[in-house]
Amino acid sequence: MNVIELEDVVKRYRSGEEIIEALKGVDFQADRGEMVTVIGPSGSGKSTMLNIIGLLDTPTEGTVRLDGRNVTDFSEDELTEERRSGIGFVFQDFHLLPMLTATENVELPSMWDTSVDRHDRAIDLLERVGLGDRLEHTPKQLSGGQKQRVAIARALINEPDILLADEPTGNLDQDTGETILEELTRLKEEEDVAIVAVTHDEQMLQYTDSTVRIVDGVIQEVVPA
Amino acid sequence: MSVADVLWRFPSALMAWRNLGRNRVRTGLAALGIVIGVIAIASLGMAGAAIQQQATTDLGGLASEVTVSAGEDSEQDGLTDDQVAEMRAIAGDAPVVPQKSNATRLTSRSGEEVFVSVTAVEQANVLYNVTTGDSPDRLESGALISASTAEQLGLEIGDPVEYDGRLYRIRGLIGSSQGFGGGGNELVLPLSALSDQQYYDSVTIEASDGDQATAISDGLEERFNEGDEEVISVTNFAGVQDNIDSFLNTLNLALLGIGSISLVVASVAILNVMLMSTIERRGEIGVLRAVGIRRGEVLRMILTEAAFLGVIGGFLGALVSLGVGMLMFDLIADDALLVFGWSSFRYLFYGFGFAVFASLLSGLYPAWKAANDRPVDALRG
Numbered sequence: 001m002n003v004i005e006l007e008d009v010v011k012r013y014r015s016g017e018e019i020i021e022a023l024k025g026v027d028f029q030a031d032r033g034e035m036v037t038v039i040g041p042s043g044s045g046k047s048t049m050l051n052i053i054g055l056l057d058t059p060t061e062g063t064v065r066l067d068g069r070n071v072t073d074f075s076e077d078e079l080t081e082e083r084r085s086g087i088g089f090v091f092q093d094f095h096l097l098p099m100l101t102a103t104e105n106v107e108l109p110s111m112w113d114t115s116v117d118r119h120d121r122a123i124d125l126l127e128r129v130g131l132g133d134r135l136e137h138t139p140k141q142l143s144g145g146q147k148q149r150v151a152i153a154r155a156l157i158n159e160p161d162i163l164l165a166d167e168p169t170g171n172l173d174q175d176t177g178e179t180i181l182e183e184l185t186r187l188k189e190e191e192d193v194a195i196v197a198v199t200h201d202e203q204m205l206q207y208t209d210s211t212v213r214i215v216d217g218v219i220q221e222v223v224p225a
Numbered sequence: 226m227s228v229a230d231v232l233w234r235f236p237s238a239l240m241a242w243r244n245l246g247r248n249r250v251r252t253g254l255a256a257l258g259i260v261i262g263v264i265a266i267a268s269l270g271m272a273g274a275a276i277q278q279q280a281t282t283d284l285g286g287l288a289s290e291v292t293v294s295a296g297e298d299s300e301q302d303g304l305t306d307d308q309v310a311e312m313r314a315i316a317g318d319a320p321v322v323p324q325k326s327n328a329t330r331l332t333s334r335s336g337e338e339v340f341v342s343v344t345a346v347e348q349a350n351v352l353y354n355v356t357t358g359d360s361p362d363r364l365e366s367g368a369l370i371s372a373s374t375a376e377q378l379g380l381e382i383g384d385p386v387e388y389d390g391r392l393y394r395i396r397g398l399i400g401s402s403q404g405f406g407g408g409g410n411e412l413v414l415p416l417s418a419l420s421d422q423q424y425y426d427s428v429t430i431e432a433s434d435g436d437q438a439t440a441i442s443d444g445l446e447e448r449f450n451e452g453d454e455e456v457i458s459v460t461n462f463a464g465v466q467d468n469i470d471s472f473l474n475t476l477n478l479a480l481l482g483i484g485s486i487s488l489v490v491a492s493v494a495i496l497n498v499m500l501m502s503t504i505e506r507r508g509e510i511g512v513l514r515a516v517g518i519r520r521g522e523v524l525r526m527i528l529t530e531a532a533f534l535g536v537i538g539g540f541l542g543a544l545v546s547l548g549v550g551m552l553m554f555d556l557i558a559d560d561a562l563l564v565f566g567w568s569s570f571r572y573l574f575y576g577f578g579f580a581v582f583a584s585l586l587s588g589l590y591p592a593w594k595a596a597n598d599r600p601v602d603a604l605r606g
Contacts, residue, residue, distance in 0.1 A: 084517020099243035109516040
């Protein structure tokens with residue numbers, strides 16, 4: 001069963017006087033252990049789609065299913081719970097909190113959860129992305145590639161079903177981007193997680209299981225690798 | 226064990242602590258505003274307390290004194306022994322001091338004449354502060370005289386004064402008397418000196434405080450004066466004390482009001498700082514919300530930041546105020562340690578509590594705003 005599924009999703013929003021239709025009936029799905037890459041020109045609606053998959057935004061029409069459950073009409077608080085337990089995010093600008101160490105940044109999503117102690121898992125994840133010697137470093141003391149690896153570890157801390165990556169290599173040089181993609185591919189299998197990535201980066205297509213091209217809010221083609 | 230280790234178990238507190246540490250200058254300035262506000266409130270409150278305390282000490286003797294003399298409807302020209310005995314019964318353990326009075330001229334060796342009021346009394350120590358010599362609780366022989374009068378006449382302890390053909394040896398010099406009307410030329414003699422006067426001119430009752438004085442006055446009025454009759458005339462200044470107290474309370478409130486304004490200004494500054502810092506961190510708070518941090522948790526985190534500012538500022542402010550208060554009490558009441566009395570010390574708690582409260586109040590709007598920002602909007606920064 002697909003862990004995430006969009007069915008005929010439409011998203012409209014107002015921009016001044018205009019009503020913009022960012023997504024015009026999109027169908028999409030991804031399964032655990034699979035990496036799906038979404039490509040398309042700027043303003044094509046790929047970020048809007050990623051926000052809806054990540055439960056950061058809700059569709060105007062259509063259905064969103066998480067693990068087969070319809071979450072379309074969930075309240076903001078329910079969506080927060082779903083994000084906490086089931087979705088990890090990796091951003092283009094890393095978005096690490098500057099006053100926290102690498103380990104603390106990884107623990108952040110579970111920090112308020114006193115029922116579980118994720119400290120050991122945080123250290124384990126950091127070791128697995130090659131940052132075993134950077135546990136107590138703050139983001140300022142880390143390179144771009146190291147920051148993105150901390151961000152990936154953070155995205156995986158709560159054992160999510162889905163990892164969403166918005167231009168994960170966008171702020172990295174070619175070589176660093178490549179190692180990040182290798183890291184993601186490996187973790188995808190180890191953690192049995194679905195990865196949905198939005199990118200402009202051509203090299204990403206070598207690592208993906210399938211590619212979705214979106215233009216003007218409509219999915220143009222699905223290319224299985 | 227560092228602060229962070231302890232705070233780790235309280236994630237809101239940990240995050241708040243780290244956030245405040247990111248911009249120490251801004252945190253310091255925001256806390257300074259609170260410090261100044263607390264100093265204003267606490268110092269002005271303590272100044273009021275110091276003035277009140279000193280006024281009560283200065284006027285205490287006056288307010289607790291009840292003076293009785295014969296009224297318009299009295300059958301005789303003065304108060305009788307029987308009446309005094311009844312007053313003793315009403316006054317309970319408060320000393321009741323009957324007096325006879327007169328006036329006379331004293332002449333110095335050099336021929337200088339001084340007009341003095343003569344008071345004949347037994348328990349002289351109740352009414353007079355003797356600065357030099359002894360103050361007898363039963364004056365049966367000898368005399369007391371105002372220090373200033375003695376100086377004018379060139380008299381010293383042991384010198385004789387003459388009244389009504391008899392000589393009295395000076396046993397003590399009277400300093401300034403308590404309450405109003407002091408400072409005149411006074412000669413205090415045993416009751417026997419005025420034995421030709423049958424009645425007492427006045428009776429002074431020294432209550433322990435203003436409340437007891439009022440109670441005794443009421444008891445006397447009830448016992449002696451029926452209806453509109455005025456057999457005895459009762460005077461006490463407890464009412465004056467009440468007026469002064471109420472004036473001082475008003476003064477205190479006015480001072481506190483002025484102090485509060487500065488704390489209001491400080492909390493507006495905190496509101497501004499918190500609002501700025503949450504707007505600056507909008508994207509960061511968006512990340513928190515995206516990775517599943519609940520709205521209430523974001524709210525708590527920002528409120529905790531505001532509370533920390535209030536606690537830090539309030540504590541430092543209270544500490545400085547304590548110093549200011551000690552200085553004030555040293556100047557006004559000559560005893561710096563009086564600041565630890567509850568009537569003034571409580572203003573440190575008020576100031577601290579007000580600071581924390583005002584900070585939390587100022588943090589409420591920024592916290593609410595940040596917590597309810599849609600993550601998808603917040604993430605765009």
